[in-house]
Amino acid sequence: MLLYSAVAAVTILLACMVCNHPVKIAHGVTRQQMLNKVYLTAIFSVLFLLSALRLEVGNDYGTYVTTCHEIYNNGYVVTEPGYNFVVKALYTLSGKEDYLLMFAFFAFVTILLFLKSFFDQSDNFAMTFFLFMALGLYFRTFNTVRYYFALAITLYSLRYVIRKEYGKFLLLILFAALFHKSVLIVIPLYILANRPLRRWQMILMASCGAAIFVFQDFFMKIALKLYPSYVNTPYLEQTTGIIGNLTGIGRCIAVLLLCLVAYQETIKDNADNRLYFNLNLMAILLYLCGSFIPLLSRFIYYLIAPHILLIPGVIFRIQDKKKKKMIMIFTVVAGILYFLLFLKTASQEGVRVLPYRSWLFYEKEWLDATDIF
Secondary structure, three states, X not given: OHHHHHHHHHHHHHHOOOOOOOOOOOOOOOHHHHHHHHHHHHHHHHHHHHHHOEOOOOOOXXXXXXXHHHHHOOOOOOOOHHHHHHHHHHHHHHOOOOHHHHHHHHHHHHHHHHHHHHHHXXXXXXXXXXXXXXXXXXXXXXXXXXXXXXXXXXXXXXHHHHOOOHHHHHHHHHHHXXXXXXXXXXXXHHHHHOOOOOHHHHHHHHHHHHHHHHOHHHHHHXXXXXXXXXXXXXXXXXXXXXXXXXXXXXXXXXHHHHHHHOHHHHOOOOHHHHHHHHHHHHHHHHHHHOOOOOOHHHHHHHHHOOHHHXXXXXXXXXXXXXXXXXXXXXXXHHHHHHHHHHHHHOXXXXXXXXXXXXXXXXXXXXXXXXXXX
16 A cells, blocks of 8 residues: 555656646757656656566456466467457467566556557646546556556547547557457447537437436347356346445546536537546446446446546636636545545455565566466
8 A cells, every 4th residue: 555655656746747738849859858758757667667567466367367378378268369469479479478478568558558648638747647546547457457458548549539530540449449349339439429419419318328227138238248258257246236336426426517617618619628528428327327237337437537638628727726726626635535545445356456466576486377376
């Protein structure tokens, strides 16, 4: 817990020194641009090393080790072909079942994509990065590495949705689907959310939500097509319901209230914020109407991950300095409290990113994939 708090504090402090909208000159680079590279490299290094050096940290760490073993030995697996190809290539290059290399590889590309998205797409890099850490999103990348790699790609792809360059968006999502096919759900949702929602569209969304609630068996079959590994497993009995999702619903409602406070000046005529705002509305609807789906969080994260872009996009476009300051303070305090709540639950089943262990402190024989798990 102290390690995670220290990592969060140090990297957030470094992020506060990054200016992702620096003044540019015609030839050469400015001092701020050079400092940005130094700070971003430092942030990336800390996050990458913490992730890459972990051992048996993450709820499904052992499952991934077993799956990689099956992939390398041409066994039966339900993972997607892109992931299978990467694992086989890494193991072949390594000359052994080097699952530590696999985790390091996905940590590298996932963190790189997240930071690239923050720097290019956020109105304020420091605030976005603060939310990335405070909401526990970084630490959750220790779990389900395929999923969070796909999530990082979807966040990056939002730039093309906003520009209406749907060809590039589709190519990125189809590539992400080679690693986690649940990402295909964002194709209709992101395109719909990129339009100003008219009354008939909101009625249509509400009708779709009602249909999900009424035809639960049908939509469960669709969910299991995207998550075949959960068929005939205890996961299907672990429905959390609306009560179990209160934290997520409360977060979405808090973001909604923030947006409504400054809707006219920050969202109405801003394509970026309007897209993220509409995705938040979809998340609330899905939380309320799809609470019976055991795998709900996997789908909803595609809708709520853009919160880390939306919140700075709203705050830093508010003209009233006093209002902006008050909302900023409230957001920081709420973020810190959320982070403390996350740390309190980080050792629980389903998360299990605590306690932290590193393979640096274990003898070689402990790292044999066939003996540990």
